[in-house]
Amino acid sequence: SQKIEQNSEALNIQEGKTATLTCNYTNYSPAYLQWYRQDPGRGPVFLLLIRENEKEKRKERLKVTFDTTLKQSLFHITASQPADSATYLCALARTGGSYIPTFGRGTSLIVHP
């Protein structure tokens, strides 16, 4: 069956360090992979998208890598800040047909001052 796996344990890091979150998938041929941020009591907010033919994408302090051989995406936040504390969700959409995003469980990031 198709699975999207994100670390269920919270990631605790110190302010200023780089946070790295992982998204692994099986039995997918994704057209693209997205990362979203979700704050408590709020809906997810889109951060970055990376397509199947791209290896890396950057936006300000955010960087996403996509390895279709390893079936893995890494999401990096450099120079992390307490305000970056949130749950981060990855979502995949399959090639062909409708591009309906399927979400992982998300990983909680806690940045300590």
Next chain:
Amino acid sequence: NAGVTQTPKFRILKIGQSMTLQCTQDMNHNYMYWYRQDPGMGLKLIYYSVGAGITDKGEVPNGYNVSRSTTEDFPLRLELAAPSQTSVYFCASSYSDRQNTEAFFGQGTRLTVV
């Protein structure tokens, strides 16, 4: 520009009652979605629509119905509420062509069935 608006924000239902969760978007998106999110879990797709008049089942459609009579509105209907439907419901919309795939989410509806 309001984006995706969901109503109500909170609701408590008794077992067997019915209700409709409202969702409207003002971005002229063709795709709309309903997800549910249980504590510690990801978003599970209930139903989706690729345009007015077209709907399809997602991963967990049982106990729900939808309609899409206009581009803007995508209501979700619970006919006979059950405790298993206690969850947070999110509506989302997107263009979902290969160039524009970002999904915009509403603030969610927290539903408790007692």
